Amino acid sequence: MAKAKSAFVCTECGAEYSKWQGQCSNCREWNTLTEIRLGSSRPGAASTAGGGSRGGYAGTLSREVVDLSGVDLTEVPRFSSTFVEFDRVLGGGLVPGSAVLLGGHPGAGKSTLLLQTACRLAQSKRVLYVTGEESLSQVAMRAHRLQLPTQGLKMLAETSVETLLAVAERERPEVLIIDSIQTMHLEDIGSAPGGVAQVRESAAALTRFAKQSNTVLLLVGHVTKDGTLAGPKVLEHMIDASLLLEGGSDSRFRTLRGQKNRFGAINELGVFAMVELGLKEVKNPSAIFLSRGEEQAAGSLVMVVWEGTRPILVEVQALLDESALGNPRRVAVGLDPNRLAMLLAVLHKHGGLFTGDQDVFLNVVGGVKVLETSADLAVLLAVVSSLQNRPLPRELVVFGEVGLSGEIRPVPSGQERIVEAAKHGFTRAIVPRGNAPRQSPEGMQVVAVDKLAEALEAL
Missing domain, CATH: 2.20.28 (Rubrerythrin, domain 2)
Structure with a gap:
């Protein structure tokens, strides 16, 4: 043997x-x-060994050496997922032969989003939905509750990769949805489903089939408590796009963020609202995140962040309270806590405002996670507003990166940010001098600053 x-x-x-x-x-x-x-x-054994970047896709790779200038530059054809926000995160739509991984916490809406997509696509495409976690009756009941068109959608309840690949060879779907990859298993692998070996090799076999048959493969993946994808990290290298659906059970909004995309921009953001009939796309996220109260409170300020290919206006709130502890608390929700500590040091050194005896709490409204540095100036001005208990004007919008020497650095796409703020009725903006436009939008007063002290004076 x-x-x-x-x-x-x-x-x-x-x-x-x-x-x-x-x-x-x-x-x-x-x-x-x-x-x-x-x-x-043994010779002739069906094995997926080396399934990652070594053994996979052998049927689609060219065995001939070609000159780069002779490669066909024809744009890869795409088709819509029937969701504008989903298409935006994907980079323009679904690409035949691509493998897309959709991750998220339990209850985020992964299965709901893909079931809605599958039912709509099935009206014009051949779609095969493979469920390994639910029975066919459970999926049918959810589709009925969401009032989705069920004609034309092919369903399969199976966890064996060999069996579902045989069915896929016979059905030849244009879109193949696997819910979820943690429930799939190969007979040749001795470990239990969900383990490192099973997830790795099952994904390799499914991805290889998608590449060879020009099928769009959509995989559902679970995440761990710390928000990372469960299973081996090599899984993220094998697929073409990795998307993360975020949103707590206490919030009706869900954000779909692209973490990796070989066919589009990363960190693109799509916003959905969880309603009675499933997920509904939000086409103007800024209007949702700017639902502010009638009375302006101290510590509240609107900033313009850049998500993927578009600007979004979000509100940042700061609350400072005298600390009874020897080591005051620094809590940031939606922002990097380490960067908050650094900005408070800059405020003390170059702004002359001491916060060492204050508990500082920071929150980005709407559950948005800000990953770029353009929020620095808005965070500091919100902190100053709360520290001095003086509300800022409602028509004020701020963005800019703050350096350790107190300088205000320009950020990418400054002109587009200002235009977006003007569209939503803001009439005053404090921006880095490097982002100051030659001609301000009508009705917009742009204040350009070089130093943190200038920004504080502009208030």
Whole structure:
């Protein structure tokens, strides 16, 4: 009997080793190596060994060496997912032959979004929906509750990759949806479904089929408590696009963010609202995030952030309170807490305002996570407003990066941010001098600043 091959894979970074060791040499984490069986080594055995970037896609790769100038530059055809916000995050629509991973916490709406997409696409495309977590009756009941068109959608309740690939070969779908990848398993792999080996090799087999048959593959993936994708990190390298659906159970809004996309921009943001009939796209997110109260409170300020290919106006709120602790608290929701501590030091050094005896709480309204530095100036001005208990004008909008020496640095797409603010009725903006337009939009007063002290004077 032939000996089965095995390898040891790090569950944190996906690095592969031929034998076990206590520490991963790549990510330096301890006790993260897990043994996986790569299938039988006997001739002719059906094995997905090396499923990642080595063994996959062999049927679609060219074996001939060609000159780069002779490669066909024809644009990859796309078709709509029937959701404008979904298409935006994907970079313009679904690409045949691509593999897309949709992750999110339980209850975020992953299955709901894909079921809505599948039912709508099935009216014009061949769609196969494979469910490994729910029965067919459960999916049918949800589709009935959401009042979705169910004619034409092919359903399969299966967890065996070999079986569903055989069905897919027969049905030849244009779109294949797997819900979820953690429930799929291969017969040649000895570990349980959801383990490192099963997730890795099942995804490799499904991705290889999608590349060879020019099928759009949509995979549902679970996330861990800290918000990272469950299973081996190598899974993220095998697929073409990785999307994350975020939103707490206490919020009716969901944000779909692109973390990786070979066919479009990353960090693109799509906004949905969870309503009675499922997820409904929000075409003007700024209007949602700017639903402010009638009375302006101290510590509240609107900033313009850039998400993917468009500007979005969001409100940042700061609350400062005298601390009874020796080490005051620094809490930031939607922003980097480490950057908040740095900005408070800059405010003390170059603005002359001391917050070392204050608890500082910061919140970005609407559950938006701000990942760029253009929010620096707005955060500091909101902190100053709360510290001095003086409300800022409702028509004021602010953006700009703050350096350690107190300088206000320009940010990308400054002109587009100002225009977006003017569309929503804002009449005054404090921006970096490098972003000051030659001609301000009608009705908009733009105040350009170089230093933090100038911004404080402009208030």
